[in-house]
Amino acid sequence: MNSRSFWLPVALSLIGLIDIPPGGAHEASNNGVTVTHPWTRATIAGSKNGAAFGEIKADKAGADKLVGARSTAATRVEIHNHVMEKGVAKMRRVESVSIPAGRSVVLSPHGYHIMLLDLKAPLKEGDMLPLTLVFEKAGEITIEASVEPAGAMGPHGFSHQPGHAGHPGTEHK
Amino acid sequence: MRRYAPWIGLMAVTGVIGAAVAWWRSQEALQQSAPTEIAGQLTFGGPFTLLDHTGRSVTEKDFIGQHQLVFFGFTSCPAVCPTTLQTVTVALSELGSDADRIQPMFITIDPANDTPQMMAAYVKHFDKRIVGLTGTPEQVARAAKAWHIHYRRVRDKDGSEQIEHTAALFLMGPDGKYLGHIPPDVSPQKMAQLIRARLEPGDATEPVPESHSRESKL
Numbered sequence: 001m002n003s004r005s006f007w008l009p010v011a012l013s014l015i016g017l018i019d020i021p022p023g024g025a026h027e028a029s030n031n032g033v034t035v036t037h038p039w040t041r042a043t044i045a046g047s048k049n050g051a052a053f054g055e056i057k058a059d060k061a062g063a064d065k066l067v068g069a070r071s072t073a074a075t076r077v078e079i080h081n082h083v084m085e086k087g088v089a090k091m092r093r094v095e096s097v098s099i100p101a102g103r104s105v106v107l108s109p110h111g112y113h114i115m116l117l118d119l120k121a122p123l124k125e126g127d128m129l130p131l132t133l134v135f136e137k138a139g140e141i142t143i144e145a146s147v148e149p150a151g152a153m154g155p156h157g158f159s160h161q162p163g164h165a166g167h168p169g170t171e172h173k
Numbered sequence: 174m175r176r177y178a179p180w181i182g183l184m185a186v187t188g189v190i191g192a193a194v195a196w197w198r199s200q201e202a203l204q205q206s207a208p209t210e211i212a213g214q215l216t217f218g219g220p221f222t223l224l225d226h227t228g229r230s231v232t233e234k235d236f237i238g239q240h241q242l243v244f245f246g247f248t249s250c251p252a253v254c255p256t257t258l259q260t261v262t263v264a265l266s267e268l269g270s271d272a273d274r275i276q277p278m279f280i281t282i283d284p285a286n287d288t289p290q291m292m293a294a295y296v297k298h299f300d301k302r303i304v305g306l307t308g309t310p311e312q313v314a315r316a317a318k319a320w321h322i323h324y325r326r327v328r329d330k331d332g333s334e335q336i337e338h339t340a341a342l343f344l345m346g347p348d349g350k351y352l353g354h355i356p357p358d359v360s361p362q363k364m365a366q367l368i369r370a371r372l373e374p375g376d377a378t379e380p381v382p383e384s385h386s387r388e389s390k391l
Contacts (some may be wrong), residue, residue, distance in 0.1 A: 023311075024229030028287045031262060041251065043251070044248060044291065044295050045291075045294065046248070046286065046288075046291050047248045047291070048249045048292075049251045050251050051251035051252045068385055072327065075281045079319070080252075082252050082253060084358065088323050088337055088340065089253040089338060089340040090327075090335075090337045090339065091252070091335045091337075109252040110358065112253075113251075113252055113389065115251065116251070143334070149298060150255055150295070150299070151256075151262060152255075152259075153256065153259060
């Protein structure tokens with residue numbers, strides 16, 4: 001084998017590796033609830049808050065409720081809903097988000113999302129954000145959210161959150 | 174040819190449904206946007222003195238001669254503002270060379286936190302033509318008042334602080350006069366369409382459909 005025929009496949013496989021998002025799982029499940037493609041946006045130094053998004057799916061076997069979240073990267077983590085009232089953008093803290101049986105709920109910049117308050121350090125593009133979501137029945141799911149560019153509208157390689165538009169979920173104040 | 178007929182029929186039907194959905198969504202976006210009822214009686218915009226993201230003091234006169242796309246937000250706003258800035262970024266690229274006739278202006282409503290350096294670090298993630306503007310709290314309040322921007326710090330029971338703010342975008346003419354506003358939650362394509370329709374009033378290269386002309390009149 002000459003060196004060229006050896007290095008070509010090696011080089012190609014390395015190129016292939018570059019595209020694989022770094023580190024963390026893209027999907028994590030526990031007791032019938034699955035969290036898929038969690039992502040967040042890079043923040044600048046001095047900016048205190050961030051927000052995380054993704055898709056949560058409950059098995060046909062049973063509905064569940066997202067009741068909390070935490071992250072080692074932020075002092076406080078809350079579930080928020082973004083509402084537009086007469087053109088005024090408002091964030092509302094909610095206690096929980098219902099995940100109906102067999103359906104998905106998409107956390108997005110336009111609706112429910114995980115609010116990261118008082119970030120300990122700016123979120124850097126390419127990093128992974130440790131995130132634990134707490135469900136009423138399924139318990140805790142820990143996953144890493146990919147830190148995308150500041151203006152990203154979806155996880156790596158997507159222009160928006162992939163998957164079904166999902167159920168808007170039910171808010172419990 | 175005949176065997177394609179069902180497919181052509183199907184494409185026509187999906188096209189009609191798509192157009193109907195797009196129209197419905199634009200109407201929905203229209204209803205959610207604020208200044209609808211008050212436009213016509215109020216003017217938007219006026220004199221201001223602010224600092225741009227390079228630290229230079231600017232007034233409304235510095236932007237005369239170009240259309241202006243004005244919107245307000247703050248750098249610690251995690252969901253709405255990056256989405257709006259990204260929508261503007263994609264809309265400008267959709268507009269191609271026409272985008273050079275527009276000066277997008279992102280004005281902070283959080284001057285205590287958003288220094289020119291912060292604004293510079295923030296806007297560099299988006300289209301290079303976007304200028305970030307800040308100033309003293311009084312200067313910012315004056316600009317916000319000129320555009321009838323509602324903004325308010327809201328503290329919940331845990332002390333978590335948010336700023337509610339009017340998220341609409343305002344299109345101003347080269348003379349600084351208000352031309353129309355754009356709801357914040359439109360697609361970049363829709364935003365580009367609404368801007369293009371107002372770039373040369375009365376001389377649009379394409380006829381403006383009813384639903385668009387209603388929106389751009391706001």
